[in-house]
Amino acid sequence: MFPTDRFHPLVPDADRLHDDLIQATELEYTPKTSKELGSVLVLHQFLPAWDVQAYLRVAGICLHVHNSKYPMYEATGELPQLSDGNFLLPKDKIMMHLQTFHKDIDDFLSDTQRSESYAYQSMLSEKLQCVMMYCRWVDSSTYREVTRPHMKRYIPFPLNLLLPKKMHRETMDKLRSYGISTKEQAYVIARDCYTALNTKLESASTRYFFGDQPSALDVAVFGHVVDALGNSQLVATLHQHAPLLITLAERIRDVYFGGHDEQPTSLSKEVVYSENRANYFVATSLDGAFMKKVSPPLQEVFLKPYRSLDWSRRVLASEVALRKREKEVEQQSDINEEQGKAFEKGSRNVIIGAIAALVLYAMASLPVDVQFDDGDNDEFYEDDDKEDHYNDE
Numbered sequence: 001m002f003p004t005d006r007f008h009p010l011v012p013d014a015d016r017l018h019d020d021l022i023q024a025t026e027l028e029y030t031p032k033t034s035k036e037l038g039s040v041l042v043l044h045q046f047l048p049a050w051d052v053q054a055y056l057r058v059a060g061i062c063l064h065v066h067n068s069k070y071p072m073y074e075a076t077g078e079l080p081q082l083s084d085g086n087f088l089l090p091k092d093k094i095m096m097h098l099q100t101f102h103k104d105i106d107d108f109l110s111d112t113q114r115s116e117s118y119a120y121q122s123m124l125s126e127k128l129q130c131v132m133m134y135c136r137w138v139d140s141s142t143y144r145e146v147t148r149p150h151m152k153r154y155i156p157f158p159l160n161l162l163l164p165k166k167m168h169r170e171t172m173d174k175l176r177s178y179g180i181s182t183k184e185q186a187y188v189i190a191r192d193c194y195t196a197l198n199t200k201l202e203s204a205s206t207r208y209f210f211g212d213q214p215s216a217l218d219v220a221v222f223g224h225v226v227d228a229l230g231n232s233q234l235v236a237t238l239h240q241h242a243p244l245l246i247t248l249a250e251r252i253r254d255v256y257f258g259g260h261d262e263q264p265t266s267l268s269k270e271v272v273y274s275e276n277r278a279n280y281f282v283a284t285s286l287d288g289a290f291m292k293k294v295s296p297p298l299q300e301v302f303l304k305p306y307r308s309l310d311w312s313r314r315v316l317a318s319e320v321a322l323r324k325r326e327k328e329v330e331q332q333s334d335i336n337e338e339q340g341k342a343f344e345k346g347s348r349n350v351i352i353g354a355i356a357a358l359v360l361y362a363m364a365s366l367p368v369d370v371q372f373d374d375g376d377n378d379e380f381y382e383d384d385d386k387e388d389h390y391n392d393e
Contacts, residue, residue, distance in 0.1 A: 031086035033101045040064050042083040046071040049080035051223025057256040059103040065275040117217040134186040135233045137171040194242035201244045225249040
C-alpha cells in the first residue's frame, strides 16, 4: 500500500536544483542595486552614521542622507539603514553589501591583512559598540541629563514619551546578556580595545592601518572615534590609551570631509552628497568641535550637553545628590518616628479618657435610693413633747 522508499520525494535532485538556480538568476524581479537602476544610495539615519558616510566618501559613491525623526522604523528596525535599489540593509550589513555590490576599498589588502581587518572590525562592533551603548543609554547620569531630554525633544509626540524609556530598558537587558552591567566593566573593555587598536596602528608605522590609503577598518575606527570624542565619559580614556586613533580620525576628517558647502579635494566633482533636511543633532557653530570643518549632517547639538560636565564632576555631583537624598530620608525617618510616638501617646490618652468617661457614665446611670428611719424621728418628737409638758407645769 505504501511505497518502498517513503522519503524518496525529499531526496534532493542535483539536476533539478541546478535548473531552479538557473531559473532564479534569470528572473525578471531579481533584486537590483541603485547602480543598476540608475538611482542614488539613500542612508536613513537618526544619529549620524559617520562610518558609513566615510566609507562612501572613500569609495567615491554618491549618497543622499535621509534624516529621520524617529530612531527606528516599525517595519525594519533600528537606524541607520542603507537603501540601495531593491535592497534595504541594517547597520551591520552595510559594509559587506558595499564591498560586494559597489566598491571594495579593501581590494589592495592581502588575505592575512583581510583577516586582521575583519577581526578588529568585529571587536569594534561587538565590544566598543556595547561600551558606547552603555555610556549613552544605561549610565544613569548621562541618560537622565542628556539622552532622554534630547530624545524627548526631537522625537514627535506621543512617541517621545514612550521610545526613550523603551530603548533604555531594551539596551539594559541586551548589555546585561553581554555581561556589561557596571561602569567599571565598560571602561575595562574600552581600555583593552583602545590599547589593541593603538598598538596595531603604531606597529604599522603608516598613515593608516594597512598602508597609505584607508581601508574598511580605518573608516570603522573613524566612526567610533567621532562618537567617543563627543562623550565625556570616553574622551579621557581615548586620549590616554589611543592617541594614534585620534590622529587617524583627524586625517580622514581633513581629507574626505569638506567644510560647509565645500567639495573635498580628494573627491571628484561628480560625487554629490545631499540630504532631505538638516539633522536634528547638527550645529556648525560650536568652536573647538572635532568635526567643525565638516558639512552637515553633524551631531554637535547632541554632543554639546555631553561636554557640559566632565566625568569626575558628574560623578561628584551624583555622590553629593545621593548623600543629600540619604540625609533627607534620615531626617524624614526621625520626623516620622517622633510623630509616631506622639500618636501613640495621644492614642493612649484618648483610650484612658474614653474608659473614664464610660465609667462615670455608668455610675451616673445607676439608681440611688435614700431611706429615712421614721422610728427615730417619732422618738425625737416624743421627747420634745415631754419637755414642753414639764415646762407648762
